Amino acid sequence: MKKALLSLSMLALASACLSNSPVFAAPASNVANTPVIKSDPKIEAQVEQTLKKLTLEEKIGQMMELVTDLFGANDKNGVFYIDEHKTDSILSRYKIGSILNAPNTCAPTAKQWEKYISQIQKISMKRIGIPCVFGLDQNHGSTYTQGGTLFPQNINVAATFNREIARRSAEATAYETRAVSVPWTYSPTVDLGRDARWPRIWENFGEDCYLSSEMGKSMVYGFQGKDPNNIDQYHIATSMKHFMGYGVPWTGKDRTPAYISPADLREKHFAPFLAGIQAGSLTVMVNSASVNGMPMHANKDILTGWLKEETGWDGVLITDWADINNLYTREMVAKDKKDALRIAINAGIDMIMEPYSCDACGYLIELVNEGKIPMSRIDDACRRVLRMKYRLDL
Template sequence: MRAFLSALFLASVSFASAQSRVDDLLSKMTLEEKIGQMTQVTLDVVLRPGVHIDTAKLKQALETYHVGSILNTAGHALSRDQWKELITDIQKEATGHTRLHIPVIYGIDAIHGVNYVLGATLFPQEIGQAATFNPELVRKAADITAYETRAAYIPWNFSPVLDLGKSPLWPRMYETYGEDPYLCKTMGAEAVKGYQGSVSGAIDKYHVAACMKHYLGYSYPLSGKDRTPAWIPDRYMREYFLPSFREAVKAGARTVMVNSSQINGVPVHASHYLLTDVLRGELGFDGVIVTDWQDIKYLHDRHHIAATQEDAVLMAINAGIDMSMVPYDFSFYTYLLDLVKTGKVSVARIDASVRRILRLKEELGLFALPVPHTEDYPDFGSEASRQVSLQAAEESITLLKNNNAALPLKTGARILVTGPTANTLRSVDGGWSYSWQGDVNDALGAGHATFLDALRKKLGSDHVVYADSLSDALSAAAGVDAIVLFLGESSYAENPGNIDDLDLPFEQLHLAAELAKTGKPVILVLAEGRPRIVTSADAVAAATLTVYYPGNEGGEALADILTGDVNPSGKLPFTYPRYANALVNYYRKFLENGNPDDQHGFHPLYEFGSGLSYTTFTYSHLRLSSPVLSGNGSLQVSVDVQNTGQREGKESVLLYTSQWYASISPDVKRLRAFRKIDLQPGETKTVTFALTPSDLAFIGDDNKPVTEPGQFTIRIGDQTVDFTYQSSRSAKPSEGRL
């Protein structure tokens, strides 16, 4: 205890010293220097051809406009040596030639590994990480990502994405942790902790500042298209979309990036309610709020709520923005300087933002060491890190169907591999890999295996026949034991990933239908960033797996699963729709189940949480510590899980609750807890969870969390048990873990 108190005292002293240094520096700054700190430009602004710094452009940015932040890469991934040259040149100018020697904070989108650095470890995209249902693994991947990002001399990571993946049409769904608020907030908080390594205080040289994206409601546009309007009632927003950000703030996230679009007609970049009243006031966030790409300009250009660009800056700053990702020019600086000089924006408002930015730089240690030492990062791209990526890929891959034990493949089996996603790293890594769109994955990711490469290595080239056309595939099918058919998507990111039809292209579905006619068992492998409609292909498949975008080790992971060397354990982090116009999440309302004579109720292809194994698990003896949960007490929930199969396996135990009746129509069921366990054949483990009234809370009609007395059902596997919640009062809003 004495050691703990001593460490706490030292931390408080250090924090006070840092605050004092920030306040002292702020007091010495001119208005121009302050506004420069709020300005962020992209790397291209200070480059000359050949990915080298243009000294004159850099001087203009840092000495004339006092720019405080630079971001992004020069079109595609760079080597560590290239990053060192760039960052060193930038920081030498910032700390050696500007009046107050304030270092630049450099930011990058390292969303599944430091994907803009050659030789880095690339993990599954967030949607695949969610499918592991393994928070410890998510935190470990984030920790490695932070280490390798800092090894590339970059201290700020624009990740994690905390948007709720509710709409399969949305092209950024693969960047989310899925459709469930509890899963999303749990995984997101672990990612924040992994990135930063600390809930509060200094961030060491092996970690980075996390950035929560994209606050708030970005992921549920009415049209499904990226950066288009959402219509989300406030109560609904708080029930489903806010929890992940609330939890990430609790986990200590230092920065947040704002939703590029609008909610109920109000662009979020201009919403004082969301940015100041809710984010700062209710959630208690005191870090840096940064815009997304050009989004202050877009208040004028796209949203049409600001008559001029200067009006757009005025709206955004008064709403609560701290830093503008301008990013191509210095217009924001010029407009804001004029707004302060004319009294439309107060100096106090500027000081509040600049203090947060300087404090972030202080917490990251940039004043003491603006460019890390290369020798401090010997484990960049290490084998140990690769093994973590491999484990994440293995635990993410989800077996959805396995008729007549079609998998694993029989020893010595000869297979036909075909389909558009079989032989390209674009379908292994997805977007945000080596380049924004992932369109150079095959060139810059050379050395990593496509699915085809991995199967050839695993089975031997003489056991794998590859065909890249329908006619060749039909000809080759006669000489194989099974067909492994790879369907899905190539890589994409943001707007270029917008689609008008959720169905897979006809050519892909036709390929599945024709191959099925050969009589050979079809193993359907879906490599995709969102659940495209594959109902007809799944119907003719003997087995179906989804691999999401599993990262650089995804080929090896899949080969190990198909051959049985690894037992699949992933579970769906979203509901897989059966039809393009039936996009209902698992926690639907009872009305969405349909009437008894209604054939169009909730009937997905595969529900959230689906996922098979090569072994079997039996649930039994679901029991409660009491049939009644009283006041603000706790209810212990236990269940026995036995491996009743013939091989070791991992099982994610998911606990759902259902409230029978409530003042707001309750969801059919909601995930409240989960735990992943490993069981040997015949082994039984008892899994115990603790539920409190706040776990059962929902957002009431007054937009506050409430737990109402009544009857509840708990579901774990095929087991159910009922209990009653009795309380003399509602749970306090601060208690609602929403």
């Protein structure tokens, strides 16, 4: 009986220790008081000056990202061109702040890219006075430019255990991407690939959090350079992805739920993202699925609490492809699209990758006017987007 009581006492003590353990504590360096990206007073002044001039519609427009295809069409030979009338209509009505992807998901030539982007930017400056920011999935080289340099996938880069190879490949990709007037890539992928069934295992740096942290950090330096407040014309912004737990889906299939212990989530899966934002990554893309039953696009504790507030990170948190829709079509945590937007924006989403629709603009205006999204949250999101554009010297 004494042995049983002793065992129960030890178990109770162990449980008490575990319950008080700092599994969800802030990083030891207390980076909340020392932001991971040092604030630049000049940029902050420019951001505030621009922000106060914008209407609610213009602020919401900066939070939107559409696909390039919407701004043009194919000619009789199947070659894409920018339709200036259509572009003017979209930008004047919705004030869109960001555009992604190559037209027809094919790789244009450098001259085509220059023409497409200059046409859109000319109209954007006329209608909004703020340039659009373009983004591409340059995950293993300049994959969306004809004649661009291609590198091995990240899983092969990780196999070298060589930080310099990771940095230099990213640096070369940045050079070629910025040369075609695109200043942003949705890379590097730092999900921990801990399930070989996952169909995107080749895109990350493997299962180890230290290796993923070091390789991811090296790529951020290669893509952006060492000063995130002053990204020159040879470098581009990064988007660490997919925040987080994306690489261990319970079914093995892409974009499906993961179940991860709180300790592993904090100590392992969070680590590469923390390393990346400490290196200065200007943006982070969110996991398309759910972790432990909570859709990541709705998880305010992690998106705002862990990523923004604990670290002082002032970058842009962007959705993946049309993922806010999943909150009501798949996850069933929202009753409709408007409700899904309310949940996601209040959780901490700053930019909505809504490729083929501008519906979100109207819904967000309604939500603000109804008091369901505070104006301070819209200002914060828009401020982050503007800050990225100033840091890129757009």
